Amino acid sequence: MRDYIIDANVLMSIIISGKAIYKPLLDYYNFIMPEFGLVEIDKYRNLIFEKSKMQPNELITYSYSVFSSITILPNYVMDDEIMKTAIELVKDVDIKDVSYVSLTMQLDLVLLTRDKSLIEGVRKRKFKKIMHFDEFLRNV
Numbered sequence: 001m002r003d004y005i006i007d008a009n010v011l012m013s014i015i016i017s018g019k020a021i022y023k024p025l026l027d028y029y030n031f032i033m034p035e036f037g038l039v040e041i042d043k044y045r046n047l048i049f050e051k052s053k054m055q056p057n058e059l060i061t062y063s064y065s066v067f068s069s070i071t072i073l074p075n076y077v078m079d080d081e082i083m084k085t086a087i088e089l090v091k092d093v094d095i096k097d098v099s100y101v102s103l104t105m106q107l108d109l110v111l112l113t114r115d116k117s118l119i120e121g122v123r124k125r126k127f128k129k130i131m132h133f134d135e136f137l138r139n140v
Helices: 007-017 022-028 038-043 043-051 056-067 080-090 094-105 114-124 133-139
Strands: 003-007 030-034 071-073 111-114 131-132
Touching: 003 094, 007 022, 007 038, 007 043, 007 056, 007 111, 022 056, 022 071, 022 133, 030 038, 030 094, 038 094, 043 056, 043 131, 071 080, 080 094, 080 133, 111 133, 131 133
Parallel strands: 003 030, 003 111, 030 071, 111 131
Antiparallel strands: none
């Protein structure tokens, strides 16, 4: 089994899609997300319902299935020193992504995202443990 950090845009795309193809991935891989991801998901809840082609009750049931396979880590597990380093990496890109990058560094995993500006921004600063989610899907 392989562990990955995911950000909210990856999780939202999985939920919006409603595709059964994600179930084996969710069963095989351990996707981890910081608590902040829930804040972002909740912020875009209306968009999730609008973009999904599922009926609301189907979307909720599918969401239960997806969330049962995601590990959410609370903020208190974040190391303050690593968080400071992560802030330096993302401050000129998007400070909202600091918890994802920090958790990636702390657990020494790869961050999966669909945020191209985040990928480009942190790679310019020599942070390599980040991958576009579509690239991950092509390689599994």
